[in-house]
Amino acid sequence: MAIQKTLTTAPKPKPTDESKLGFGKIYSDHMFKWNYSEGAWHDPRIEPFGPMLVSPAMSVLHYGQEIFEGMKAYRRKDGGVNLFRPFNNFERLNRSAERMCIPNFPVETAVEGIAELVKADKDWVPGTKGASLYLRPNIIATDEKLGVTTSQTYLFYIIGSPSGPYYANGLAPTSIYVEDEYVRAVRGGTGAAKTAGNYAGSILAGEKAHKAGYDQVLWLDGVEMRYIEEVGSSNIFFMIDDVLVTPKLNGSILSGITRDSTIQLAKDMGIKVEEKHILLEELIEAQEKGRLQESFATGTAAVISPVGKLGYRDKEYLINGGKMGEVASRMYDTLTGIQYGEIEDPHGWVYQVV
Amino acid sequence: MAIQKTLTTAPKPKPTDESKLGFGKIYSDHMFKWNYSEGAWHDPRIEPFGPMLVSPAMSVLHYGQEIFEGMKAYRRKDGGVNLFRPFNNFERLNRSAERMCIPNFPVETAVEGIAELVKADKDWVPGTKGASLYLRPNIIATDEKLGVTTSQTYLFYIIGSPSGPYYANGLAPTSIYVEDEYVRAVRGGTGAAKTAGNYAGSILAGEKAHKAGYDQVLWLDGVEMRYIEEVGSSNIFFMIDDVLVTPKLNGSILSGITRDSTIQLAKDMGIKVEEKHILLEELIEAQEKGRLQESFATGTAAVISPVGKLGYRDKEYLINGGKMGEVASRMYDTLTGIQYGEIEDPHGWVYQVV
Ligand SMILES: Cc1ncc(COP(=O)(O)O)c(C=O)c1O
Ligand SMILES: Cc1ncc(COP(=O)(O)O)c(C=O)c1O
Numbered sequence: 161m162a163i164q165k166t167l168t169t170a171p172k173p174k175p176t177d178e179s180k181l182g183f184g185k186i187y188s189d190h191m192f193k194w195n196y197s198e199g200a201w202h203d204p205r206i207e208p209f210g211p212m213l214v215s216p217a218m219s220v221l222h223y224g225q226e227i228f229e230g231m232k233a234y235r236r237k238d239g240g241v242n243l244f245r246p247f248n249n250f251e252r253l254n255r256s257a258e259r260m261c262i263p264n265f266p267v268e269t270a271v272e273g274i275a276e277l278v279k280a281d282k283d284w285v286p287g288t289k290g291a292s293l294y295l296r297p298n299i300i301a302t303d304e305k306l307g308v309t310t311s312q313t314y315l316f317y318i319i320g321s322p323s324g325p326y327y328a329n330g331l332a333p334t335s336i337y338v339e340d341e342y343v344r345a346v347r348g349g350t351g352a353a354k355t356a357g358n359y360a361g362s363i364l365a366g367e368k369a370h371k372a373g374y375d376q377v378l379w380l381d382g383v384e385m386r387y388i389e390e391v392g393s394s395n396i397f398f399m400i401d402d403v404l405v406t407p408k409l410n411g412s413i414l415s416g417i418t419r420d421s422t423i424q425l426a427k428d429m430g431i432k433v434e435e436k437h438i439l440l441e442e443l444i445e446a447q448e449k450g451r452l453q454e455s456f457a458t459g460t461a462a463v464i465s466p467v468g469k470l471g472y473r474d475k476e477y478l479i480n481g482g483k484m485g486e487v488a489s490r491m492y493d494t495l496t497g498i499q500y501g502e503i504e505d506p507h508g509w510v511y512q513v514v
Numbered sequence: 515m516a517i518q519k520t521l522t523t524a525p526k527p528k529p530t531d532e533s534k535l536g537f538g539k540i541y542s543d544h545m546f547k548w549n550y551s552e553g554a555w556h557d558p559r560i561e562p563f564g565p566m567l568v569s570p571a572m573s574v575l576h577y578g579q580e581i582f583e584g585m586k587a588y589r590r591k592d593g594g595v596n597l598f599r600p601f602n603n604f605e606r607l608n609r610s611a612e613r614m615c616i617p618n619f620p621v622e623t624a625v626e627g628i629a630e631l632v633k634a635d636k637d638w639v640p641g642t643k644g645a646s647l648y649l650r651p652n653i654i655a656t657d658e659k660l661g662v663t664t665s666q667t668y669l670f671y672i673i674g675s676p677s678g679p680y681y682a683n684g685l686a687p688t689s690i691y692v693e694d695e696y697v698r699a700v701r702g703g704t705g706a707a708k709t710a711g712n713y714a715g716s717i718l719a720g721e722k723a724h725k726a727g728y729d730q731v732l733w734l735d736g737v738e739m740r741y742i743e744e745v746g747s748s749n750i751f752f753m754i755d756d757v758l759v760t761p762k763l764n765g766s767i768l769s770g771i772t773r774d775s776t777i778q779l780a781k782d783m784g785i786k787v788e789e790k791h792i793l794l795e796e797l798i799e800a801q802e803k804g805r806l807q808e809s810f811a812t813g814t815a816a817v818i819s820p821v822g823k824l825g826y827r828d829k830e831y832l833i834n835g836g837k838m839g840e841v842a843s844r845m846y847d848t849l850t851g852i853q854y855g856e857i858e859d860p861h862g863w864v865y866q867v868v
Contacts (some may be wrong), residue, residue: 184660187571211567216673217541221654222577224710252750261717289532300575306538306675308713308720319570321660334657341702348697350715356578357711359662361704363615365578366662382700383737393662490864495555 161204161268163276168208168429172423178288181324188284193275196314201265206272206280215304219311225301226356227256229461232292234279235285235500241514244499246271248417261310275513277318282323282514294323326461333468333484335372337389341367346382351412374471388438394457395419399487400446404490408435418458425494447477454485515558515623517630522562532642535678536830542638542674549644552669555619558627560634567846573665579655579709581610584814586646587632589639595868598853600625602771608709615664616653624672631672638676638868639796648677662710680815685839687822690745691728693719700736728825742792748813749773754800762789772812780849802831808839818846
């Protein structure tokens with residue numbers, strides 16, 4: 161599909177100090193837009209980034225029919241710009257769409273759209289390793305109606321935000337707190353979809369963890385509250401007895417692209433990987449017996465984020481002495497090496513757009 | 515707090531045929547707005563209804579931090595206009611606010627705001643019994659940021675929509691389908707809050723029920739999937755052995771104002787009421803043994819909506835021969851009688867604004 165381009169005549173000043181970018185605070189000059197109405201996606205286009213005029217009765221503002229993605233554009237040493245597995249993100253967005261009764265879209269046009277956006281905003285892609293142009297594809301229900309039924313019209317848009325590392329303290333190990341009161345997701349619910357309500361519902365537990373002095377929430381399953389699911393908005397991995405284990409996808413866990421890449425790269429490194437149901441009590445036992453070697457969270461925003469401390473009720477467990485582990489470190493180097501185009505890309509994950 | 519008023523200079527034509535209103539499709543001339551920033555609610559005001567300019571990075575569009583209410587303005591025979599228990603709705607909105615990390619607001623100002631809106635739009639309140647000016651208070655997170663943390667700024671607004679009966683077929687008994695795959699809410703989740711994500715997550719099950727030929731979904735609890743919780747966006751009541759039973763509030767059920775009013779009015783009528791955990795299998799047994807006398811759903815939008823048919827897997831059960839029951843009928847007459855100011859209001863629920 162041809163993507164119409166209307167470029168800005170008033171480019172904004174770019175951030176001068178990349179070390180002060182923060183995460184998701186400033187926006188690049190353009191955005192991608194694509195409308196759905198009368199049963200079809202139409203008019204994919206690049207426009208200047210700017211405010212949108214919406215009805216106070218716009219459906220998404222009341223009933224949250226929305227899905228999104230999180231991606232990044234990485235600056236290569238040669239000045240080019242890479243995307244990472246963009247087809248996988250848009251395929252996941254289409255799976256989220258099914259759960260949320262939003263019409264599917266052709267993935268090719270979405271990839272073309274994001275590539276055109278990155279081309280238009282290539283000068284907004286930071287040059288520092290660890291920084292990137294964070295990209296946010298979003299689909300919102302735009303019907304002007306009050307009624308809990310699927311919208312007949314949607315807006316698909318993508319915005320870009322030049323961002324530093326997700327955690328202000330970079331690769332410093334994070335602390336996570338086991339949440340045993342609030343629930344993020346339950347089988348039969350929306351946890352496997354990347355949709356607004358999952359995140360709104362998680363804020364309170366996040367605040368509780370922060371008040372207790374922790375960085376992130378470790379979520380348990382919604383049924384028994386005994387199985388480990390995710391950490392904050394990331395997937396979670398543990399090295400136990402030289403095996404890399406991560407919770408099995410069960411319908412309430414988001415199927416992370418970084419999780420998938422990590423599993424593949426670990427196998428490439430000759431590490432044994434197991435996706436399985438992990439009981440919290442099993443994990444704690446492994447820790448107490450010295451069998452838990454290290455842990456890290458994975459996500460596009462946070463990349464590979466080592467976990468140094470686990471809090472559960474009134475107990476605190478230091479993982480790997482509170483330090484980043486060896487697997488996390490190798491994984492971080494390998495993954496970011498591929499993303500920034502510094503090392504070989506054996507799986508064809510990189511999609512160079514500039 | 516003083517409410518500033520800016521009235522429209524271009525009033526829209528009002529609907530001429532009240533029998534064709536539908537539900538939540540057209541909007542009255544004004545809206546109430548109230549902002550939160552720098553730690554305080556400020557500038558409550560009435561403005562012309564109209565589109566709002568929002569950033570594509572507005573937090574609610576990504577992470578769904580939002581809460582809402584549903585209320586109605588009822589035309590009295592003497593030309594006046596009633597609200598019904600408005601303090602209860604805004605108190606519930608404040609409870610939803612706590613779960614969703616949205617700052618509380620002074621209830622008095624909200625009631626004053628909705629009263630001023632109804633006064634400004636009094637000619638938009640339909641005159642037909644069963645029709646009303648549906649009122650939608652909404653609070654949305656307005657920070658321009660990508661990050662799953664509570665917003666520092668919010669917009670509280672109320673819009674009005676002249677509406678006919680919620681169900682096109684009026685008081686005709688509805689059919690409900692037991693949903694045993696998708697889940698609306700789970701303890702520890704957001705089910706007791708009136709927040710966008712709960713509704714987005716429910717659309718798919720609603721479509722499934724419609725495809726199976728049913729009007730609404732009967733939701734089971736998220737943990738065991740054996741207990742009855744709600745029907746669609748309503749609470750549910752059953753008359754079994756001359757006792758009116760309804761699911762006990764358990765943290766995943768919305769505490770309906772109509773539910774509360776129904777319990778009180780039933781007691782006034784000398785009907786025994788029990789709030790308890792209701793197993794689906796118990797209900798089906800009661801039906802099979804002829805002990806289930808009638809059933810109805812309650813909600814501001816749907817008022818009292820008799821249930822004539824229950825579908826569960828491949829079985830169908832006709833409740834009360836598929837007809838509206840005697841208690842539902844009395845309850846509908848009493849409740850709407852009070853709301854429209856036709857009969858005595860023994861509990862001081864009516865709040866007349868015009
Ligand atoms: C709930 C949740 N889990 C896990 C992830 C990690 O997924 P990915 O690696 O695709 O970024 C994310 C972020 O997208 C998320 O929001
Ligand atoms: C999920 C849900 N349950 C029940 C109700 C009924 O509540 P009320 O009687 O206050 O309208 C509503 C509507 O507000 C609802 O959205």
